[in-house]
Amino acid sequence: MTTTEDARDKVERKRRMPRAERERQMVAVAEEIFAERGYLAASMDEIAERCGVSKPMIYEYFGSKEGLLIACIRQARTELVNSISQSVVGAEEAEDALRRAARAFFEFTDGHRRAWSLLLINEAAVAGPAALDEIEAVRQEQVELDIALFSAFLPDTPRRDLEVAAQIVVGACERLSLWYVAQEDVSAEEAADYLMRMLWSGVAAMVHPRETPGDTRPHG
Amino acid sequence: MTTTEDARDKVERKRRMPRAERERQMVAVAEEIFAERGYLAASMDEIAERCGVSKPMIYEYFGSKEGLLIACIRQARTELVNSISQSVVGAEEAEDALRRAARAFFEFTDGHRRAWSLLLINEAAVAGPAALDEIEAVRQEQVELDIALFSAFLPDTPRRDLEVAAQIVVGACERLSLWYVAQEDVSAEEAADYLMRMLWSGVAAMVHPRETPGDTRPHG
């Protein structure tokens, strides 16, 4: 019969796909369902069904529910890193670079809420240690990025001071992003400005501790 | 038979307990198992067994696994709030109060790791929206505490500025606490000093924005 299928011309339903393409689709669908129902409430059967495929296919490609989550996290991480990396090219001093990076970060969290919710550790620890490690790796990457950024523009500063500054910046960004997406009248740029107003003087003071009045430094 | 039981004199095993006491025991055991295995891997049967009781008792008292988790979170929250509240009595200016609060916070996260791991949202979002709300309530309480602390010592500052400052402080504390417990040669006091060095000048500048050179405030 020439008409190989009957009503199957309906926008290419039930197509067979090569592995790479199917994997991409599965990750996209999973990201959506994880974000919408939460990791626990999301069922593998539902994800499979929305892919137009049966459950064992997902296990074939990703091994486990946690494996699928990790794939989603990895993708979100890549997107985030790309956004931030692109935002800092062209910056000529540390302050400018940090402001740009912060702005890109806030824009990302606002625009890619699904992806961001996966990175928020919210849905991770549930799945086992591997997913948690994956999330911590994302944060550590942020920290390293900040350290690189500081030390590139402001050398000869103790590693530990850089690390502390970076940890604080990352923590502040994370919390501030949650606050800012809840406010309707605050833009990513304003959020970044708030952050810089609060943090930059401290970063600068820590990084080259000169001419800081009323400075009560800890010990050494 | 006078010997009502045989080998039951072994440190009061299988005693009957009044509800309040049993509930306390269950929360203590659950906190331990949640922290040690993670929420998902922790089984209600195991918790029941370690309590020397059968599973339906837990459901009788806490309704669900999530309910038990929430009870644990509430208790950890109470302990944390008590620690911080006590630490700030006697402070006479905002800077001192914030430093004491930060120090108490770091000491708590180091000393009560089990309790703290529950508050770290790590184990929460898994359980459903209620547990997540419970965790967010803890953070919001921290934020309110900071706002109260700032505004008590430094009045006539826009509410929004206080809120931003508080969010940043909370985020920074959270991240810094994770960093500091991993370092063996950093005390809670030093961590608090780091925090103050990085943040205080920004907080002070935001709270009364005078004589801040190069100040590019956002918009209004």
Added chain:
DNA sequence: GGAAGTAACCTACTCGCGGTAAGGTTGACT
């Protein structure tokens, strides 16, 4: 065109765990 090989896919199952129904035991108070 057809056999052979392989990549994509499915049906039908097991099993562990959260949650529950229905009933048993113990002690306090009359």
Added chain:
DNA sequence: AGTCAACCTTACCGCGAGTAGGTTACTTCC
């Protein structure tokens, strides 16, 4: 002694993660 309530148990259900084993369709080579 009898009763009532609080404490506690055994024995089950259903759902969803994960799997064993077979089927379909596309490519390749003659």
